[in-house]
Amino acid sequence: MKCRFGHAHPPKLLKAATGNPAELRGPRPFHCPDCQQVTMVRTASGSWRVYQTPAEARAAGHLWPCKSCFG
Secondary structure (H helix, E strand, O other), X not given: OEOOOOOEOOOOOEEEXXXXXXXXXXXXXXXXXXXXXXHOOOXXXXXXXXXXXXXXXXXXXXXXXXXXXXX
């Protein structure tokens, strides 16, 4: 799976907001670590988890890729 930044995932890792109690909108997408959603200053860094593959992110409940990264 290739992102808009030109990275192949895998081997490049993915990130997803997992277990963020402030996020009540349901399952969150997974992202390339270079995505602005991950790097924003106001992002709650403690809720981001690293995933090795898209399948691993999906198994953790992140059912789809970020539209900004992979759209």
